[in-house]
Amino acid sequence: MSTDQITAKRVSTDNTSANNISTNHTKTKHISVKRYLPDSSTETFWQEYDLPVDDSTSLLDALNHIKEQLDSTLSYRWSCRMAICGSCGVMVNGIPKLGCKTFLRDYEGDIRIEPLAHFPVQRDLVVDMAIFLEHLAAVKPYLIDDNPVKPYDPNAPETYRQTPEQLERYKQFANCINCGLCYSACPQFGLNQEFLGPAALTLAHRYNLDSRDSGKKERMAELNRHDGVWSCTFVGFCSKVCPKNVDPAAAVNQGKVEAAKHTLIALFKG
Amino acid sequence: MDKSSSQRLPPLKRNWWLKHRFFKLYMLREATVLPLVFFTLCLLAGMVALLQGAESWQGWIAFMGSPIVLLLNLLALAASLYHAATFFVLFPRVMPIRIAGHSLPDQVIVAGQWAGVVVVALLFFWLLGRG
Ligand code: SF4
Numbered sequence: 069m070s071t072d073q074i075t076a077k078r079v080s081t082d083n084t085s086a087n088n089i090s091t092n093h094t095k096t097k098h099i100s101v102k103r104y105l106p107d108s109s110t111e112t113f114w115q116e117y118d119l120p121v122d123d124s125t126s127l128l129d130a131l132n133h134i135k136e137q138l139d140s141t142l143s144y145r146w147s148c149r150m151a152i153c154g155s156c157g158v159m160v161n162g163i164p165k166l167g168c169k170t171f172l173r174d175y176e177g178d179i180r181i182e183p184l185a186h187f188p189v190q191r192d193l194v195v196d197m198a199i200f201l202e203h204l205a206a207v208k209p210y211l212i213d214d215n216p217v218k219p220y221d222p223n224a225p226e227t228y229r230q231t232p233e234q235l236e237r238y239k240q241f242a243n244c245i246n247c248g249l250c251y252s253a254c255p256q257f258g259l260n261q262e263f264l265g266p267a268a269l270t271l272a273h274r275y276n277l278d279s280r281d282s283g284k285k286e287r288m289a290e291l292n293r294h295d296g297v298w299s300c301t302f303v304g305f306c307s308k309v310c311p312k313n314v315d316p317a318a319a320v321n322q323g324k325v326e327a328a329k330h331t332l333i334a335l336f337k338g
Numbered sequence: 339m340d341k342s343s344s345q346r347l348p349p350l351k352r353n354w355w356l357k358h359r360f361f362k363l364y365m366l367r368e369a370t371v372l373p374l375v376f377f378t379l380c381l382l383a384g385m386v387a388l389l390q391g392a393e394s395w396q397g398w399i400a401f402m403g404s405p406i407v408l409l410l411n412l413l414a415l416a417a418s419l420y421h422a423a424t425f426f427v428l429f430p431r432v433m434p435i436r437i438a439g440h441s442l443p444d445q446v447i448v449a450g451q452w453a454g455v456v457v458v459a460l461l462f463f464w465l466l467g468r469g
């Protein structure tokens with residue numbers, strides 16, 4: 069592209085310009101947000117907002133617009149606005165979504181925003197994720213190496229080595245950003261909050277598959293029980309909603325195979 | 339772990355699965371077991387009839403030929419094929435097959451499973467043709 073064209077694009081303000089590849093058609097869209105303001109009432113209510121949107125407006129942009137221009141009392145979480153921090157999850161028309169990865173151009177008609185399902189609501193779109201964090205911590209999601217090849221020597225620290233093939237085995241499951249969307253998608257977690265749930269079981273599997281880890285036995289105590297992998301009935305919605313293509317349903321069900329093997333081996337060992 | 343450390347919500351209501359198309363399809367997948375139970379009961383009745391003698395065996399054959407039973411068993415066939423289709427797609431995700439460090443593509447595993455179904459069906463028809 070020549071410099072002239074770039075300048076032409078920069079200065080062009082009308083959308084009809086042939087050079088202008090941006091699709092800046094500003095429209096007004098209507099969204100409904102489920103509000104909960106515990107200081108003034110214990111009842112939730114729906115509030116309607118009209119906002120200007122163009123093809124690049126994400127739901128998070130829309131919420132920011134509401135907060136900055138229309139109604140500063142609205143509460144919601146966000147940080148990175150690029151699908152990395154995992155804090156902007158909400159329900160959009162009943163489906164768990166990241167606000168920053170959801171674009172209003174994809175919605176015609178109703179847009180209903182609610183806090184993430186299956187979590188206690190603290191205020192507006194802000195939920196209490198404590199139980200999710202507890203379930204994550206329960207599976208010991210870190211490298212456990214009780215029996216290192218060599219004792220640690222601070223003068224000559226050795227790094228762990230791993231081949232690309234070994235990395236490949238768990239890499240997909242390591243992409244989780246702890247957004248919790250899969251918990252809002254999981255009816256089994258909705259039915260029983262003690263169920264460790266998709267992300268925690270995936271994280272456990274991720275470490276079990278890691279060549280540098282030897283903590284599988286310890287994690288099995290958590291995984292191989294009713295509230296572990298065995299509560300999963302492979303509904304599979306968790307994998308559909310996951311914004312990072314982690315496929316938690318696959319990890320949980322691979323975990324079932326591992327748990328079954330573990331039980332069998334324990335049986336034979338007596 | 340301290341179970342009382344965080345707040346727990348009450349369980350979902352029984353009709354939770356009516357909320358989405360996705361959950362309804364899941365329930366349909368699970369419900370395929372119902373016509374299959376009927377088919378299994380039919381087979382069981384057939385065994386009992388066989389033990390009881392020629393007369394009840396003829397009765398069972400007549401029962402199996404009646405339109406409503408045929409219809410229900412066709413439904414069972416359709417249900418089991420639907421269940422197989424959903425299961426075959428899930429299988430490679432649960433049991434990824436790795437050969438020489440590389441995982442086999444999902445489609446190959448799905449195709450392999452359907453090939454298995456065809457082989458078993460052909461074997462069955464061949465046996466039937468001989469008998
Ligand atoms: S598995 Fe996916 S949906 Fe679940 S917490 Fe991780 S990134 Fe979010």
Ligand code: FES
Pocket residue numbers: 128145146147148149150151152153154155156157166167168169
């Ligand atoms: S704001 Fe960080 S994931 Fe959306």
